[in-house]
Amino acid sequence: MCKLLGIHKTRTTSFRPQSNGGVERFNRTLASMLSMYCKQNQDQWDQYLQQVMMAYRSSVHASTSRTPNSMLFGREVTLPLQAVIPQPDTEIQENRSPDDYVAHLQNKLKENHAFARKALKKGGSCFDFGPNKEKGVCSKLTPKWKGPFIIEKRIDDVTYRVKRSLRQPSTVYHVDRLALYQGRNVPSWASRFRRMMDLEEANNDQQLDKPVG
Structure with a gap:
C-alpha cells in the first residue's frame, strides 16, 4: 500500500520519540488544545477529543496554507456556522521555493515579536507562561499560560514588571514569557x-513640578 501511494515508511524504536517527530509534534499540539477544555476535570479529556480534532482539521496550517481537510479530501468541511453564513472563497497561495519560505517565515516571526512588544503597555492585561507541576495533576493537560495579570511597569525593551494580585509583590518577566490578553475577563482588582498606579503617577508629577529651594 505504501509503495502504491508513494509513501516513504519509517520505523520507530521504543523510548525514542525523536524518531517519530511528526507524530510527537502533533501530540504536543493536541495536548495543548485539550488543556484549554479539561482544566478542571482532566479525567474527561476524551469527551472533548472530537470537537478539538474538528477544530484542528478545519484550521489553516501556516506551513501548507491549507487545512488538513482540504489536503486529504480536496474540500473543506462545513462547520455549523458556515451552514448559515457561507464562507467566502479564498485564493490558495502558490508554492514557494524553500528560500522564499524561510524568508517569509523569518519576517513573520519578526513582525509578531515586534507586535508583542508594542502591544504590552503599562496598565494592560497579559498572560504569563509558567508551566508548573502539581501532585496528582497531569502537566500535559494543564494550561501553560496563566492569567490574565496587570502590567505595572515597562522597565526596558524586553523586561516588564507584572502584578499577579494585590497581595503578592510584583514580578519581573522577560517579554518572551508574556502574551497580550485581549479578553474582557480581567481580574476583579484590576480597576x-x-x-492606584494613576494616583502614584500623578503624585510623582506633582513632586517634579515643585520648585527647588
Whole structure:
C-alpha cells in the first residue's frame, strides 16, 4: 500500500520519540488544545477529543496554507456556522521555493515579536507562561499560560514588571514569557490597581513640578 501511494515508511524504536517527530509534534499540539477544555476535570479529556480534532482539521496550517481537510479530501468541511453564513472563497497561495519560505517565515516571526512588544503597555492585561507541576495533576493537560495579570511597569525593551494580585509583590518577566490578553475577563482588582498606579503617577508629577529651594 505504501509503495502504491508513494509513501516513504519509517520505523520507530521504543523510548525514542525523536524518531517519530511528526507524530510527537502533533501530540504536543493536541495536548495543548485539550488543556484549554479539561482544566478542571482532566479525567474527561476524551469527551472533548472530537470537537478539538474538528477544530484542528478545519484550521489553516501556516506551513501548507491549507487545512488538513482540504489536503486529504480536496474540500473543506462545513462547520455549523458556515451552514448559515457561507464562507467566502479564498485564493490558495502558490508554492514557494524553500528560500522564499524561510524568508517569509523569518519576517513573520519578526513582525509578531515586534507586535508583542508594542502591544504590552503599562496598565494592560497579559498572560504569563509558567508551566508548573502539581501532585496528582497531569502537566500535559494543564494550561501553560496563566492569567490574565496587570502590567505595572515597562522597565526596558524586553523586561516588564507584572502584578499577579494585590497581595503578592510584583514580578519581573522577560517579554518572551508574556502574551497580550485581549479578553474582557480581567481580574476583579484590576480597576482598583490601575487607579492606584494613576494616583502614584500623578503624585510623582506633582513632586517634579515643585520648585527647588
